[in-house]
Amino acid sequence: MSTETTLRVSEIFHSIQGESSLAGWPCAFVRLAGCGHGCRYCDTAYAKEAGTVMTVEQIVRRALAFDAPCIEVTGGEPLLQPGAFELLSELCDRHPVVLLETGGFLPVERVDPRVHAIIDIKAPSSGVAAENCATNFALALDTPERFEFKIVVASREDYEWAKSYIAGHGLPGKCSIIFGPVFGHLEPRLLAEWILRDRLPVRMQLQLHKYIWQPDARGV
Numbered sequence: 035m036s037t038e039t040t041l042r043v044s045e046i047f048h049s050i051q052g053e054s055s056l057a058g059w060p061c062a063f064v065r066l067a068g069c070g071h072g073c074r075y076c077d078t079a080y081a082k083e084a085g086t087v088m089t090v091e092q093i094v095r096r097a098l099a100f101d102a103p104c105i106e107v108t109g110g111e112p113l114l115q116p117g118a119f120e121l122l123s124e125l126c127d128r129h130p131v132v133l134l135e136t137g138g139f140l141p142v143e144r145v146d147p148r149v150h151a152i153i154d155i156k157a158p159s160s161g162v163a164a165e166n167c168a169t170n171f172a173l174a175l176d177t178p179e180r181f182e183f184k185i186v187v188a189s190r191e192d193y194e195w196a197k198s199y200i201a202g203h204g205l206p207g208k209c210s211i212i213f214g215p216v217f218g219h220l221e222p223r224l225l226a227e228w229i230l231r232d233r234l235p236v237r238m239q240l241q242l243h244k245y246i247w248q249p250d251a252r253g254v
């Protein structure tokens with residue numbers, strides 16, 4: 035594997051992990067550039083710009099320099115760049131906790147098994163629910179400790195869809211599942227009450243960083 039492989043990078047930053055089961059931990063983020071998806075609620079449209087070309091070695095050194103308990107590769111859609119797989123493996127060689135945030139429409143089987151992958155399942159309000167890649171569920175049910183599934187909901191309809199979607203794929207009780215509100219669209223209290231009323235075996239998340247800094251701030 036060559037660490038001279040290049041990738042297009044949107045930003046590399048140090049923040050408090052705002053999402054997933056590791057929310058709250060200081061984290062180094064590598065946001066790769068580019069995304070072919072078009073989730074209606076996307077809060078990171080800027081990552082679709084070209085970005086800066088960097089080698090795997092340069093990216094890894096920048097991320098390690100934050101000396102954070104975890105490193106997350108996100109985007110844009112990180113798995114769209116072939117070099118992302120090498121980047122993830124190189125990070126795993128040099129750091130014990132490597133996370134991947136991926137949009138759930140690409141297969142994750144080529145991702146280094148040492149990576150903890152947070153796979154987003156897109157609900158109908160995203161406009162791209164038809165592109166959810168169901169092959170990822172079989173892999174996750176096989177090795178559940180490697181994965182988390184996240185569903186961001188904007189409405190009661192999204193919530194009902196999410197409830198039956200996870201049940202239909204046999205995920206509850208087997209895989210870690212997180213529901214979160216589309217920021218500013220669904221009142222967190224409503225989602226909390228729906229989960230409690232249904233006794234749903236899912237975690238609830240808020241995007242912590244949007245309560246610490248300006249919700250539309252970059253680099254946090």
Ligand SMILES: C[S@@+](CC[C@H](N)C(=O)[O-])C[C@H]1O[C@@H](n2cnc3c(N)ncnc32)[C@H](O)[C@@H]1O
Nearest residue numbers: 075076077078109110111135136137154216217
């Ligand atoms: C910006 S995307 C980048 C990684 C990957 N493309 C994906 O979709 O997971 C990271 C996460 O941000 C979340 N997200 C994006 N816009 C959001 C919003 N308006 N409200 C809540 N979560 C949002 C999605 O759940 C997504 O998983």
Ligand SMILES: Nc1nc2[nH]cc(C(=O)O)c2c(=O)[nH]1
Nearest residue numbers: 049050052053108135243254
């Ligand atoms: N602080 C912080 N935590 C995050 N977790 C996942 C993020 C993402 O955009 O993928 C993100 C982000 O953009 N900021």
Ligand code: SF4
Nearest residue numbers: 069071073076110137
């Ligand atoms: S897949 Fe991720 S980066 Fe791409 S549009 Fe959807 S939320 Fe935004």
Ligand SMILES: [Mg+2]
Nearest residue numbers: 077078108254
């Ligand atoms: Mg974000």
